[in-house]
Amino acid sequence: MEKKLPTIEIIEKYCKGCHICVEFCPTKVLEMKGFVASVKNLEACIKCMQCELRCPDFAIKVTP
Amino acid sequence: MAFDYDKYIRPGKLPHIWCPGCGHGIVMKGLIRAIDAVGLEKNNTAIVSGIGCASRLPGYMDCCTLHTAHGRAAAFATGVKMARPEMNVILVGGDGDGTAIGGNHFIHACRRNIDMTYIIMNNNIYGMTGGQFSPCTPTGAKASTTPYGNPDPAFDVAKLAIGAGATFVARGTAYHATQIDKLIVEAIQHKGFSVVEILDDCPTTYGRRNKFRSVIEMMNRLKEVAVPVKAAEKMTPEQLEGKILTGVLHKVEKPEYTAEYAKVIERAQAAK
Numbered sequence: 001m002e003k004k005l006p007t008i009e010i011i012e013k014y015c016k017g018c019h020i021c022v023e024f025c026p027t028k029v030l031e032m033k034g035f036v037a038s039v040k041n042l043e044a045c046i047k048c049m050q051c052e053l054r055c056p057d058f059a060i061k062v063t064p
Numbered sequence: 065m066a067f068d069y070d071k072y073i074r075p076g077k078l079p080h081i082w083c084p085g086c087g088h089g090i091v092m093k094g095l096i097r098a099i100d101a102v103g104l105e106k107n108n109t110a111i112v113s114g115i116g117c118a119s120r121l122p123g124y125m126d127c128c129t130l131h132t133a134h135g136r137a138a139a140f141a142t143g144v145k146m147a148r149p150e151m152n153v154i155l156v157g158g159d160g161d162g163t164a165i166g167g168n169h170f171i172h173a174c175r176r177n178i179d180m181t182y183i184i185m186n187n188n189i190y191g192m193t194g195g196q197f198s199p200c201t202p203t204g205a206k207a208s209t210t211p212y213g214n215p216d217p218a219f220d221v222a223k224l225a226i227g228a229g230a231t232f233v234a235r236g237t238a239y240h241a242t243q244i245d246k247l248i249v250e251a252i253q254h255k256g257f258s259v260v261e262i263l264d265d266c267p268t269t270y271g272r273r274n275k276f277r278s279v280i281e282m283m284n285r286l287k288e289v290a291v292p293v294k295a296a297e298k299m300t301p302e303q304l305e306g307k308i309l310t311g312v313l314h315k316v317e318k319p320e321y322t323a324e325y326a327k328v329i330e331r332a333q334a335a336k
Contacts, residue, residue, distance in 0.1 A: 013079065014078055014079045016079070016083070016084035017084055018084035018085035018267075018279050019085070019278065019279060019280060020085060020279060023280045024283075049066070052066060052067075053093070053241045053242065054090060054241055055089070056085065056086055056089025056090045056093075057078075057079060057080070057082075057084075057089055058069055058073070058078055058079075058080075058089065058093070059079075061066050062066050063066050064066075
């Protein structure tokens, strides 16, 4: 059975590029693309929601 | 399911003014989750602040908000609470606003034990005004006004609040994000003056002067220095050297000010 992937929405207008989400993601799903965060490897996401919890800029929304 | 923060944020106010990596956004998220968990009604909740980076928070919140003079958040909030005792009053502010300029208001609000929650975001510096040292800047740390190191010993905000008579005192950090809302929930539900000190990071004015190379390094420092109260009981004084206790530090029951004041009114009217 295929794994149901979550959706990670990054609001680029809000992101200030602080790296917190990239550093605290335990499975390295996110990366920095220029000044804003972006999704690199969605398959690795374990839906721990750390990025959404820690983002100080309300820029990440994870829907499992 | 992802938490819907938009329900409590004024439309069109984001992005906020805080610097990249500033922990105030994390604290604001914790506050929103706590308000939602307690089930406070937006129209019956007043968020009061003074001046500073942290004090910009009420501007983003879709509740009753009051942005007041520097350090005077506790004074204005006391007025709100006395006029409308049924209102839930939450104060937010930084360490400079709460313990230096508003120090007197802070200790007397603690002494009165008026039913409010004060969230102090302690980032060890005056961020907005350009990085001057605050009473919470650690000894030896550099600030724009102490370029050769700060000679003053720092305030322990939690101990100050306990000494002044606050009935609920807790401490969290911006790193321990899920703990923030638990502490704030407990503080809001407590009847009396509750203080929640949240250790925060200021990468722009504190971090770069004190050899923190990144936001992540500042967050990891918060992780390293924080010790939960229960774990600290089993540790020796040597192990606790340089550590900061987190969790609920003090909780007692005392008569609450607005209830006591209502009794005064009753007595005065009976004497007529």
